[in-house]
Amino acid sequence: MSEKQIQDALREIARGTAEIIDEARITTLLKAYFEKGETYTVKAGFDPTAPDLHLGHTVLLQKLAAFQKYGAHIQFLIGDFTAQIGDPTGKSETRKKLLPAQIEENAQSYKTQVFKILDPEKTTVVFNADWINPLGATGMLELTTTFNVARMLERDDFDKRHKAGISISISEFLYPLLQGYDSVHLKSDIEIGGTDQKFNLLMGRHLQRAYQVGKEQAILMMPILEGLDGVQKMSKSLGNYIAVADEPNEMYGKILSISDTLMWRYYELLSTLSLSEIEALKAGVADGSLHPKKVKEALAIEITARFHTTAEAVSAGEEFQRVHAQSEIPTEMDEYSFEGAIWIAKVLVDCLLSPSTSQARRDIKQGSVKINQDKVDDEQLQLQTGEYVVQIGKRKFARIKVS
RNA sequence: GGUGAGAUACUCAAGUGGCCAACGAGGGCAGACUGUAAAUCUGCUGAUUUUUAUCUUCGAAGGUUCGAAUCCUUCUCUCACCA
Known part of the structure; x- marks a missing residue:
C-alpha cells in the first residue's frame, strides 16, 4: 500500500x-x-x-x-x-x-x-x-x-x-x-x-x-524555460518574460505570440496535462487534424486561468480575437487628456507609446501610426479638439481627448 | 612590480586626422504575407518640430589641430606573458 x-x-x-x-x-x-x-x-x-x-x-x-x-x-x-x-x-x-x-x-x-x-x-x-x-x-x-x-x-x-x-x-x-x-x-x-x-x-x-x-x-x-524569443532563458533583464502579475490580456497575448516549436516546450514545462495528452496534441497537429493555433489558445487559457480566473482567461481570449483577428480596437486602454491642438508625435511620446519624438516620427514615416484606425501620412499633423484612439503597430493603443 | 595587447552604440565587430551619428552581422521595432507562429521580402534602429539642419556620443579627463573615434599626456579597467 x-x-x-x-x-x-x-x-x-x-x-x-x-x-x-x-x-x-x-x-x-x-x-x-x-x-x-x-x-x-x-x-x-x-x-x-x-x-x-x-x-x-x-x-x-x-x-x-x-x-x-x-x-x-x-x-x-x-x-x-x-x-x-x-x-x-x-x-x-x-x-x-x-x-x-x-x-x-x-x-x-x-x-x-x-x-x-x-x-x-x-x-x-x-x-x-x-x-x-x-x-x-x-x-x-x-x-x-x-x-x-x-x-x-x-x-x-x-x-x-x-x-x-x-x-x-x-x-x-x-x-x-x-x-x-x-x-x-x-x-x-x-x-x-x-x-x-x-x-x-x-x-x-x-x-x-x-x-x-x-x-x-x-x-x-x-529544465530552464526559454523566454518569448525561444532561445535565451526567460529573464526579466532580457525582457522576454511572462510575469505572474501580468494582466490577463497581456498574458494571453504573450503566450499566443510564441512560436509553434516553443509552444511544446511550454506545454511540457508549464501545463498540467499529462505527457501522453501532450503527445496526442502533437500527433493531431502533425497529421493536420488540429490547427496549431487552437492548441496554443488552449495553452494560453490554461496558463492565464492559473494566475487569474477561468472567466478572465476566456474573456482575454475573446478580446484577443476581437482585436487581432478582426482588427478592432481593444475595449480597455490607457486614457490621456490634452489641452489645445497638439502635434501627433508629441501625443505618442506623452502617452508612452513611443520612447522619443524621433522614434515617433520614424514610426509615422513608416506608416505604423494610426488614428481611429486610419493611417497617419502627415508627419506634422496637429490633433484638434475631439476624442481619438491612437495606435502604433498592432499592440500599442491609447485613447486621448483633446480639449 | 615589468613587458606587450586592448576598451567603439543592446551584443559582436569595422574604422587609425576631414567623405563618421560612425561599414557589416546579430538582436529589436515597423510594413507586406500570415494564425500577433515559422519562413521570406522591405524599411528603420542617438536626440531635437532648424529634419538635404542642429546638438551630444567611440573607457575617463586634459592637450595638439581650422578639424579627433583616430595623434599626444595622465588616469581607470581588461587580457596575455614574465616575476
Missing part, C-alpha cells in the same frame, strides 16, 4: 525534471513521511532584486508545490546577501546594496505572488544575510578553505569565461560557496533549482559533508 503511494509520489515529483541526484534519498524521505508522518525540508533560492516572478520561476514553484503534497516544508530562501555578488559580466553595473526596507518590500511582493502556488502553511521565507553576516571574516575564511581553485574552475561558466579570457572576480567564487553554506545552515534535505545551478547545488552537498551536518541534500534540477 504505502509502497504504491511512494511510487506515485515519486513519479509526480520526477515529472519534467532534468536530473535528480541521490533519488534514493528522496525515496527514503517519502517513505518516512508515509510511514511515520515525518516531514522534511526542501530549499529553493531566489534573487531579491527582481521580485517580479515570471513563468520560469513557476516551473520551480510548481515542483515545490508538488513536494508540499508529500510532506515537504519549503525553505523559500531570498538571497539578500548573495545578491550583492550577483553575476557581474565584466562591465555590468556593480550591484548596489539593497536597503532593508527595500528588501522587505520585495519580500512582500514575492509572497503575494508565490502563495498563488505554494501553501503558506508549509513554507518559511528566510533571508541568507541573517546567517552569512554573522559569519564574519573568520567564518568566511573557514568557508573558503573547503574548496580549491581548480575545482572551482570546473564550473562550466567559469571555465568558459576563463578560457575566453573574460575576467572573473574573486567575489564570484564566493557565490557558490555561500549558496552551499545556506544548505549547511538550513540543514536542507533537498534543494531544487534550474539545470544552470548544478554546480551551486552540488556545492550544498559538498559543504554539508565538510561541515558535518549529518546529511547530504538530494538535488532536483528543472
Whole structure:
C-alpha cells in the first residue's frame, strides 16, 4: 500500500525534471513521511532584486508545490546577501546594496505572488544575510578553505569565461560557496533549482559533508524555460518574460505570440496535462487534424486561468480575437487628456507609446501610426479638439481627448 | 612590480586626422504575407518640430589641430606573458 503511494509520489515529483541526484534519498524521505508522518525540508533560492516572478520561476514553484503534497516544508530562501555578488559580466553595473526596507518590500511582493502556488502553511521565507553576516571574516575564511581553485574552475561558466579570457572576480567564487553554506545552515534535505545551478547545488552537498551536518541534500534540477524569443532563458533583464502579475490580456497575448516549436516546450514545462495528452496534441497537429493555433489558445487559457480566473482567461481570449483577428480596437486602454491642438508625435511620446519624438516620427514615416484606425501620412499633423484612439503597430493603443 | 595587447552604440565587430551619428552581422521595432507562429521580402534602429539642419556620443579627463573615434599626456579597467 504505502509502497504504491511512494511510487506515485515519486513519479509526480520526477515529472519534467532534468536530473535528480541521490533519488534514493528522496525515496527514503517519502517513505518516512508515509510511514511515520515525518516531514522534511526542501530549499529553493531566489534573487531579491527582481521580485517580479515570471513563468520560469513557476516551473520551480510548481515542483515545490508538488513536494508540499508529500510532506515537504519549503525553505523559500531570498538571497539578500548573495545578491550583492550577483553575476557581474565584466562591465555590468556593480550591484548596489539593497536597503532593508527595500528588501522587505520585495519580500512582500514575492509572497503575494508565490502563495498563488505554494501553501503558506508549509513554507518559511528566510533571508541568507541573517546567517552569512554573522559569519564574519573568520567564518568566511573557514568557508573558503573547503574548496580549491581548480575545482572551482570546473564550473562550466567559469571555465568558459576563463578560457575566453573574460575576467572573473574573486567575489564570484564566493557565490557558490555561500549558496552551499545556506544548505549547511538550513540543514536542507533537498534543494531544487534550474539545470544552470548544478554546480551551486552540488556545492550544498559538498559543504554539508565538510561541515558535518549529518546529511547530504538530494538535488532536483528543472529544465530552464526559454523566454518569448525561444532561445535565451526567460529573464526579466532580457525582457522576454511572462510575469505572474501580468494582466490577463497581456498574458494571453504573450503566450499566443510564441512560436509553434516553443509552444511544446511550454506545454511540457508549464501545463498540467499529462505527457501522453501532450503527445496526442502533437500527433493531431502533425497529421493536420488540429490547427496549431487552437492548441496554443488552449495553452494560453490554461496558463492565464492559473494566475487569474477561468472567466478572465476566456474573456482575454475573446478580446484577443476581437482585436487581432478582426482588427478592432481593444475595449480597455490607457486614457490621456490634452489641452489645445497638439502635434501627433508629441501625443505618442506623452502617452508612452513611443520612447522619443524621433522614434515617433520614424514610426509615422513608416506608416505604423494610426488614428481611429486610419493611417497617419502627415508627419506634422496637429490633433484638434475631439476624442481619438491612437495606435502604433498592432499592440500599442491609447485613447486621448483633446480639449 | 615589468613587458606587450586592448576598451567603439543592446551584443559582436569595422574604422587609425576631414567623405563618421560612425561599414557589416546579430538582436529589436515597423510594413507586406500570415494564425500577433515559422519562413521570406522591405524599411528603420542617438536626440531635437532648424529634419538635404542642429546638438551630444567611440573607457575617463586634459592637450595638439581650422578639424579627433583616430595623434599626444595622465588616469581607470581588461587580457596575455614574465616575476
